[in-house]
Amino acid sequence: MTAGSSNRPRRLVSLAPNVSMILFALGADHVVVGRTQYCVASIRDYLDTWGVSGEETIARLAHWEALPDMGAWPRADHERAASLRPDMVLASGSGPFDTHEASMFGLRPEALINFDTRTLADLDRQILTIGEIVCRPEAARELVSQLAARRDGVLAQRRMPAGSPAILFEYCICIKYHPDPARRRANPGRFIMVGGYLAAELIRLCGGKPLLAQRGDAVAWVDFNSVRDARPDMILAFDCQDCPNAMSHPVARRPGWPELKAVSGHAVYRPRRNIANPNLCYPSALAELMELVTIWDDAQPKNLINPINGSI
Template sequence: MPKLLLCLLLLPGLAHAEASRIISLAPHITEILFAIGAGDQVVGVDEASDYPEAATELPKIANYRSLNLERILALKPDLVVAWQSAQSLQVAPLVQLGIRVEYSEPKRLEDFGDELLRFGRLTGNQQQAQQVAEHYNRTLHALRQRYRDTAPVKVFYQLSDMPLMSASQHTWMGQAVALCGGDSITANSPTPYPQIDPEFVLAQDPEVILAESPQAMQRWQAWPALTAVSQKQLFTIDVDTLHRFSPRTPGGIATLCRLLELAREHQPNTD
């Protein structure tokens, strides 16, 4: 009996076929699929999937709050890819209906190359996925080598203004700051995305404050003695490349590293 079961499991018809009608439920998933050459296999995306431009033309079947199950079923997907920590409960009805659901939630910058390869296997685009993964890994390695011995820069990474939130060292953004030689004032937070008081930031006196827009950092102008303010180092960042784990992430990290290099120019010379 064990041999018979093994033979059955090895039959090609019983293995998962390469997906041809894919639904993506998160922007980073959509970017991955298009980057590895599976864009033509995507039949539906979430409302926040705005890159590449071709993704904006696809049916919108979900937002950050809910899924439109009726529209999803009408598209007859053979694969739904979801963001596990945020959407596992939302996709439970699809699993119960027998629709194949895979999850994407890489935790570390180093894991993303493997994630690209996994998507290649799921979609039958192994060759292009391999090329994208190799480019990602090379670029990430080059950035680590370039900035590994740089002087630390004290950073406040502002995720949101109301409420005031940041990111720990275990998040994608926290890892990016560390790679660039940044010393995040919330790196050791026990929660991934801590909500903090302005007084904490003032006490830490960061050299650099990062946020998605100048308007989001307007409050800090009320404290001209704050180092980041006095040195005019309130820098805007591209949240799409830093908050989404995608093949564009190394480009976002490179830009972040260049901003911290500007801050190092204002540091006192210790030679």
């Protein structure tokens, strides 16, 4: 996409935290007139992770804090967003959006742009596309280069495991979502949601084998039989947005789960960062994942081989 000054958006609504991170990193705050309830926290995470600070940054963050909150996509407040008279809305999620959804914002279909970002290459393309949209292509190319340098810096510290652990990334356990966490429902003894998006790629970069999700997949529901048949060596039980269900259904107490090798072998970990999340902070998630794989590898029994004759 190429955006000249004549069709550059002047009133843009961001309905995705990863979009807002990129807009902030590109210095395009002045065109943003609305955001989601999670955007400010995500921008703060970007600032902390990348070490960005200063008076100008504080002032720019204040602009975002003062913006109207549209809720969270896909449950955004369409009427409130439309009242802001945006000339473009940027979202991020699985699948395409159609003419009907664009009309709910009072927009032409081409003015509602969704980024179905599932791989590292997709994320680079998203950054470059947003750079074109806000007429900052050079800044976008520089941001892609900086992100790659951060990833490569993490990988330079990598220690590959002796074996390739089969890793299950549990993204969520809620089978019935509700904005009020107390009203969410879960039955992890039968079903869990496994993470796709960046998770499979990051697991492979750490020397692991992703289970029940491959590169380019979105998140997916799987039943416990599939988990048992996959025989995970490691389980990453991510606490999705501090969901209380994750705390009330610990892995070791779920029906059937204690028979899994990862559970009986105490290889269940709770990462702080979401390794599936396609945003500018994924190198930090990669670094944490590398640490967990190293912890797992160090806990595995090693063959005691005589370095002289190779005997045990």
